Amino acid sequence: MPSEFGFVTGPYLPPPKPRSLWRTLLISALLALVPVVGPGISAVYVDRRDDPESFNFPQALVTAVIQLIALAVVALLFWLVFGVLLGFSLQLSQG
Numbered sequence: 001m002p003s004e005f006g007f008v009t010g011p012y013l014p015p016p017k018p019r020s021l022w023r024t025l026l027i028s029a030l031l032a033l034v035p036v037v038g039p040g041i042s043a044v045y046v047d048r049r050d051d052p053e054s055f056n057f058p059q060a061l062v063t064a065v066i067q068l069i070a071l072a073v074v075a076l077l078f079w080l081v082f083g084v085l086l087g088f089s090l091q092l093s094q095g
Contacts, residue, residue: 019052040064 024046031042044060082088 016053017050020048024049037061037064038070040067 028046031045032038034041036073041057041060041064044063045055048055
């Protein structure tokens with residue numbers, strides 16, 4: 001292994017180059033079109049712009065599913081509080 005000042009050093013790895021803005025916008029827009037989980041995956045893709053090698057599609061998919069479950073839980077809580085406990089109802093009718 002190479003050594004420097006008498007100490008063993010690991011190989012030099014240059015810092016990752018950020019992904020270009022146009023590529024980030026294009027791919028994230030296409031990912032957002034995926035039904036249900038697309039916006040979550042797109043958000044992770046944009047978040048990983050500074051370190052593109054850290055984007056992992058399966059992990060992004062898991063993050064999007066967790067986000068979807070969290071939104072469903074929030075909607076359920078709103079329905080329980082406003083619909084069941086407080087008795088609010090929404091009537092959608094024509095006329």
